[in-house]
Amino acid sequence: MSAAITTESSREVRVTVRDLVKTFGSQTVLQGVNLDVRAGETLVIMGGSGCGKSTLLRLLIGSHKPTSGSIHLLGQDIASISDEAFDDIKRQFGILFQSAALFQSMSIADNVALPLREHTDLDPEVIEMIVKIKLELVGLRQHADKLPSQISGGMAKRAGLARAMAMDPKILFYDEPSAGLDPVTSAEIDQLIKELTLNFAVTSVVVTHEMDSAFMIADRMLMLDGGRVLKVGQREEFERIRQISDAEATTLSDDDQIIRQFLRGAADGPITRRRSEDDYREDLLGEDFHEENAIRAKVPTKRI
Ligand SMILES: Nc1ncnc2c1ncn2[C@@H]1O[C@H](COP(=O)(O)OP(=O)(O)OP(=O)(O)O)[C@@H](O)[C@H]1O
Numbered sequence: 001m002s003a004a005i006t007t008e009s010s011r012e013v014r015v016t017v018r019d020l021v022k023t024f025g026s027q028t029v030l031q032g033v034n035l036d037v038r039a040g041e042t043l044v045i046m047g048g049s050g051c052g053k054s055t056l057l058r059l060l061i062g063s064h065k066p067t068s069g070s071i072h073l074l075g076q077d078i079a080s081i082s083d084e085a086f087d088d089i090k091r092q093f094g095i096l097f098q099s100a101a102l103f104q105s106m107s108i109a110d111n112v113a114l115p116l117r118e119h120t121d122l123d124p125e126v127i128e129m130i131v132k133i134k135l136e137l138v139g140l141r142q143h144a145d146k147l148p149s150q151i152s153g154g155m156a157k158r159a160g161l162a163r164a165m166a167m168d169p170k171i172l173f174y175d176e177p178s179a180g181l182d183p184v185t186s187a188e189i190d191q192l193i194k195e196l197t198l199n200f201a202v203t204s205v206v207v208t209h210e211m212d213s214a215f216m217i218a219d220r221m222l223m224l225d226g227g228r229v230l231k232v233g234q235r236e237e238f239e240r241i242r243q244i245s246d247a248e249a250t251t252l253s254d255d256d257q258i259i260r261q262f263l264r265g266a267a268d269g270p271i272t273r274r275r276s277e278d279d280y281r282e283d284l285l286g287e288d289f290h291e292e293n294a295i296r297a298k299v300p301t302k303r304i
C-alpha cells in the first residue's frame with residue numbers, strides 16, 4: 001500500500017480521554033469516560049440536559065480538574081504538565097462556548113485580534129490582515145468595526161468562531177454552537193465547522209442538542225447518559241439506530257433504545273419511562289416510605 005494514503009486510523013490523535021471521573025461533592029457527574037479524537041475529525045457529543053456534556057468540555061480545556069483519569073491534548077497529559085507547557089497547548093486550541101462571550105466594549109475586529117495581540121509578537125499590520133482573513137471566512141468582514149451590541153446573535157456566534165480560529169488552532173471545542181440560531185444561520189455555522197475540519201484538518205469536539213446539525217457535521221458521535229458513555233461510534237452507526245422502526249426497536253439493547261429515543265426526539269421511550277412514579281413517590285416521601293403507606297397517603301401516581 002502506498003505510504004501517501006492516509007487512513008483514518010493513521011491520523012494523529014489529538015484528544016485522548018481515559019477513565020475520566022468527575023465528582024462535585026457527593027454527585028458523580030462523569031463516571032469513567034473514554035474517547036479519542038483525531039486530526040481532521042469532528043466528534044459530536046450528545047446527551048440529555050445535565051448529563052455532563054459541558055463539564056466534559058470544561059475538563060478538556062483545563063478549566064476543571066479531573067477527580068481521576070487522564071486527558072491528553074496534542075500528546076501531553078494536561079494534569080501533569082507545567083503552566084508554561086499548558087499555555088503553549090492553550091494557544092493551539094480554540095473555544096466557542098454557548099454565549100459567544102465577546103468583549104462588549106471592543107469592536108468585532110478587536111475581539112478577533114485579542115488572542116493574537118496577547119499570544120504573539122506579530123506586527124499590528126499582520127494582525128490586521130489575519131483578522132480580515134478570519135472575518136471574511138465567517139462572512140463578517142464588512143462588520144469589523146461594529147460593537148457586539150450592534151450585531152445579531154448569529155453574527156456574534158460567527159464572530160466568536162472567528163476569534164476561536166484567530167490562532168489557527170489544531171483543536172476547536174464548541175458548546176452548542178447553533179443554540180438559539182435560526183435554521184439558516186445554524187446551517188451556516190455547521191458548514192463552517194465542516195470546512196475547518198476538511199480544509200485545515202482541525203479537530204472539532206462539538207456538544208449539540210440539534211440533531212440535524214449533529215448528523216451534518218459529525219464523523220463520529222458519542223452519547224452520554226448520566227455521565228456514562230452509552231456509545232461512541234461512526235455517524236452511520238447512529239444513523240442506523242435512528243432509522244430503526246418501532247417494530248425492530250424492541251430487539252435493540254437497552255442502551256441503543258435510549259439512544260434511539262434521543263436521536264428521534266420521541267416523547268415516549270426508556271428515557272421518559274425511567275423517570276418513574278416510584279422516583280416521584282420517593283422524592284416526595286423519602287426512600288423508606290412503604291408502598292402501603294403511599295397508598296394510604298393517596299400519593300398522586302401521575303406526574304403533572
Ligand atoms: N461547578 C459545578 N459545581 C457543582 N455542580 C456542577 C458544576 N458544574 C456542573 N455541575 C453539575 O453537573 C451536572 C452536569 O452539568 P453539565 O453542565 O455538564 O450538564 P450538560 O450536559 O452540559 O447540560 P445542558 O445540556 O443542560 O447544558 C449537573 O447536575 C450540574 O448541576
Ligand SMILES: [Mg+2]
Binds near residue numbers: 054
Ligand atoms: Mg451544557
